[in-house]
Amino acid sequence: MGQKALETWVGFFILLAIAGLVMLAFQVSNLTRYQGKRTYDVTAQFDNIGDLKVRAPVTMAGVKVGQVASIALDPKNYRATVILRMDNTAHYIPNDSEASILTAGLLGANYISLTPGFADQFLKNGDVISETHSAIILEQMIGQLLFSVNKDKTAGSDSDNANKTPN
Amino acid sequence: MITFVQKVGRLGLSICTELGRASFFLSKSVWRKPRTGKKLHLLAHALFNSGVLSLPIIIVSALFIGMVVGLQGFNILNKFAVTSALGSMVALSVVRELGPVVTALLFAGRAGSALTAEIGLMKATEQLDAMEMMGVDPLGRIMLPRLLGGFISLPLLTIIFCAVAIYGGNLIGVQWLGVDAGAFWNNMQSSVDFRLDVMNGIIKSAVFGVVITWMAVYQGASAVPTAEGISHATTRTVVYSSLIVLGLDFVLTAMMMGGW
Numbered sequence: 001m002g003q004k005a006l007e008t009w010v011g012f013f014i015l016l017a018i019a020g021l022v023m024l025a026f027q028v029s030n031l032t033r034y035q036g037k038r039t040y041d042v043t044a045q046f047d048n049i050g051d052l053k054v055r056a057p058v059t060m061a062g063v064k065v066g067q068v069a070s071i072a073l074d075p076k077n078y079r080a081t082v083i084l085r086m087d088n089t090a091h092y093i094p095n096d097s098e099a100s101i102l103t104a105g106l107l108g109a110n111y112i113s114l115t116p117g118f119a120d121q122f123l124k125n126g127d128v129i130s131e132t133h134s135a136i137i138l139e140q141m142i143g144q145l146l147f148s149v150n151k152d153k154t155a156g157s158d159s160d161n162a163n164k165t166p167n
Numbered sequence: 168m169i170t171f172v173q174k175v176g177r178l179g180l181s182i183c184t185e186l187g188r189a190s191f192f193l194s195k196s197v198w199r200k201p202r203t204g205k206k207l208h209l210l211a212h213a214l215f216n217s218g219v220l221s222l223p224i225i226i227v228s229a230l231f232i233g234m235v236v237g238l239q240g241f242n243i244l245n246k247f248a249v250t251s252a253l254g255s256m257v258a259l260s261v262v263r264e265l266g267p268v269v270t271a272l273l274f275a276g277r278a279g280s281a282l283t284a285e286i287g288l289m290k291a292t293e294q295l296d297a298m299e300m301m302g303v304d305p306l307g308r309i310m311l312p313r314l315l316g317g318f319i320s321l322p323l324l325t326i327i328f329c330a331v332a333i334y335g336g337n338l339i340g341v342q343w344l345g346v347d348a349g350a351f352w353n354n355m356q357s358s359v360d361f362r363l364d365v366m367n368g369i370i371k372s373a374v375f376g377v378v379i380t381w382m383a384v385y386q387g388a389s390a391v392p393t394a395e396g397i398s399h400a401t402t403r404t405v406v407y408s409s410l411i412v413l414g415l416d417f418v419l420t421a422m423m424m425g426g427w
C-alpha cells in the first residue's frame with residue numbers, strides 16, 4: 001500500500017473518531033443542552049424539598065422552562081433555599097407565581113412546577129418566589145392518614161360516650 | 168523456610184528490576200528532542216497498524232455488545248415497566264465501563280500482540296542491532312512511533328466503540344423492541360454527563376492505551392531472541408496487559424466515583 005493510501009486511511013480513522021466524539025457530546029450527553037442559552041436566576045424557599053435534586057426540571061403547565069441550579073439550607077430559618085435557573089425564552093412569568101414540588105409518576109424523580117399568578121410584573125434575575133408548596137412525602141402522608149383514621153374512630157366512640165353520659 | 172523467603176525476595180527484586188528497566192525504556196523512548204515533520208510518516212504507519220487495522224474488530228464487537236446490552240436491559244427493565252430508561256442504561260454502561268475496558272482488551276489482543284511479535288522478530292533477526300551499527304537509534308526510529316501510535320489510537324478506538332455500541336442499543340431497543348425513540352434519547356441525554364461520564368471513560372482509555380502499548384513494545388524489545396522467546400513474549404503481553412487493564416479499571420473507577 002502506498003504512502004498516500006495509508007495516510008488517507010489514517011485520516012479516515014481520525015475523522016471517524018471525531019464524528020464519534022461529536023455524537024457522544026451532542027446526542028448522548030447533556031453537554032450543549034444549557035450552554036449558550038441565556039438564563040436568569042430566581043430563588044424560592046421551601047419547608048421541605050423531599051427528594052429534589054440539582055438539575056431537576058422546572059416546568060410551567062408541563063412545559064420545561066428551566067432547571068434547579070443549586071440547593072442549600074438557609075442557616076437562619078432552616079428552610080431549603082432553591083435557586084431556579086430559568087430560560088430567557090420564558091421571561092413572561094408573573095412574579096406572584098407559586099412554586100410547588102411535584103413527583104413525576106408514583107415513584108419518579110421530583111420536579112418544580114410553577115403555577116402562574118396574576119401580577120403584571122414578570123419574574124426577573126434575583127427575584128424571590130414567596131408562595132411555595134413543599135414536596136409531598138409519601139411516608140408522612142400515609143402516617144397522617146393512619147393517624148386521622150384512628151382519631152376518627154376514637155373521636156366517634158368518645159362522642160357516643162359523651163352523648164350517652166348526660167342521659 | 169529460609170529458601171522460601173529467599174524465593175520471595177528474589178521474585179520481589181526481579182519485579183523491581185523489570186519495572187525499572189521498563190520505565191527507563193519508556194522514558195528514553197518518549198522523552199527526546201522533538202523532531203516533528205520528518206518522522207511523521209512513521210507515526211502514520213504506526214497509527215495505521217494499531218488503529219485502522221483494529222477498526223473492523225472494534226466496530227463489529229461494539230455493534231454486538233450494544234445490541235446485547237439493549238436486549239438484556241429491555242428484558243430487565245420490562246419487569247418494572249420502565250423500558251423508557253433503556254437509553255440511559257445502555258449509554259451509561261457502555262460509556263463508563265464496557266467501552267474503555269472491552270476496547271482495551273481487544274486492542275491488547277489485536278494490536279499489542281502484533282507489536283510484540285514485530286519488535287521481537289526485529290530483535291531476533293538482529294535488525295535492531297544492525298540499525299544501531301548504522302548510527303540510527305532504534306528507540307527513536309522503531310519504538311517511539313509505535314508507542315505514540317498506540318497512545319493515540321486506543322482513545323480514538325474507544326470513542327468509536329462507544330458511538331457504535333450506543334447505535335447498536337438504539338437498533339435493538341427502538342427499531343426492534345419498540346421503545347419510544349424520544350424517551351430513549353431524551354432519558355439518555357438527561358442522565359449522561361459529558362465530563363463525569365464521557366470524559367472519564369476517555370481518560371480511562373488513555374491510561375489503558377499507555378499501559379498496553381508500553382507493555383507490548385517493552386516485551387518485544389526484551390524478548391529472548393528465539394522463536395520460543397517471541398511466542399512467550401507475545402503471550403505475556405496479552406495476559407499481563409489484560410490483567411493490568413482489569414485491575415486498573417477498578418482503581419480508576421474507585422478514584423472517579425470518590426469524587427476525585
